[in-house]
Amino acid sequence: MTSSIARESQAPGIVSLTTDYGLADGFVAACHGVITRLGPALRIIDVTHLVPPGDVRRGGAVLAQTVPYLPPGVHVAVVDPGVGTNRRGVALSTPAGTLVGPDNGLLLDAAEALGGLTGAVELTNPRWLAPRVSATFHGRDVFAPVAARLALGAPLVEAGPAIDPESLVRLPAPLVRRLPDGFVAEVLTVDHFGNVQLAAPAELLDPLPARVRVSPETGDRTACGLAAESGPRDGGGWEREVVHGRTFGDAPVGALVAHADSAGRVALSVNGGHAAELLAVAPGTLLRVRGSGVVGDAPGQQA
Template sequence: MAGYPWISLTTDYGLSDGFVAACHGVIARLAPAVRVIDVTHLVKPADVPRGAAVLAQTVGQLPPAVHVGVVDPGVGTARRGIALSTPNGLLVGPDNGLLIWAATALGGVTGAVELANPDWFAADVSRTFHGRDVFAPVAARLALGAPLTDAGPEVDPQGLVRLPDPVVAVGAGWLEAEVLTIDRFGNVQLAAPASALAALARRVTVADTPAVRGETFGEVPPGGLVVYGDSADRVAVAVNGGRAAVVLSVTPGDVLRVVDAE
């Protein structure tokens, strides 16, 4: 197998400890020619849906790679480690729903294995640091071209853990959608596709707050609320010069209603 020249890392490890560097080090020792792209290490601890959304919205912009995702509150428990094949890359991480949206973005799961080959792991596997001791060394070996099936037995993709589908409902002049993510600017991304905006009027309300359906932040005055299609092709809400998440008092998982203004 030709392997992959890139590995990407998406985790909730943060930047104040040596966790990310340890994963880089494992990869560098096993596959020194493989380059690493850090997607983010600032996912809120244990926030699997946020990690899944960030990974899924990023992998399509990256070169073909082995994508490692580690947001893993179940580390050390009976949850499986898995590796997935897709038409456009491989994914490695815990079987907790983190990888499935990204696999869909890469063309869908074409094969899946449970990580069960101890020869591919660190000599001493920590029960709390599988990113370093399991997922990083597995990713390095796959990047070097080792067959996926050497990592462990095949599993039925239909049996993989999946996150619940986010709430999305669309009607004439309204939509309701779950808050999928909130970025560092406080912009609120909804689960609804941007195409749902076509059915809305120019002036709308978001959770009873006046807003404008637009394309740029500058279409509303400072402090104004704009509903737009974001770079991931999702409906999003922003405040020009402010934080929509604060104005609307929402967190991921909440449901927002956008309706035509009367």
């Protein structure tokens, strides 16, 4: 009888793709084609190809929040405004999979989500790349063929020389600051539904009351936490009262709810609406969430 371990070892390799290529052109299909020509039995999972163009932080967040739920495999991410420059192409090993993409900070949160970085190589072996590498399409000519070879079982060390993990490019850490009456946090991402994900972990919301106040945090980003500790700041002219709930339906239709999202972060949502539009916020906006204060006018709120 064939053991479950043996059956698992015979399963086709997995390659996932996360890009900002969109769906109107042939870029995604070209990457699929390169992978399947090298490994016809490989399974390809398309995470998304609708990352906003060049938005490395959004791409990294989507990747990190998705890969723990994918089968172990090789995860390619391409959000690469520096393509063709001296930025490196890299492959990163983790206990639960391999990440392939540009060295621009895109991959590192996903590496942590897969158990932590255990090694890194620069993709320089010409035998692993397309015969002619385009200066503007490394997804097709570099990352796809490398991913296929790794998913077929080739050793990572053959892709190129080892590099110091400390030399990898890292994105600036999103701002999160705990305050006596709540917290200040940067908007990390806005999803397809308009839900506003903050960089704050969900446990910062737990001790706050059933209704909280949300307002923009103004001033110098590097100093705002210190200044906020001395007392309330000018909230930029508006403040919203928000239901502190568990899910969208805990607020009336059209009303805001602050909740823990599926990634374990604080999120602001509108029951049946678009929170980012209602609050006029975008990734990088700083918001203060607190448990007391006076409600004023906000975008979309009647006086």
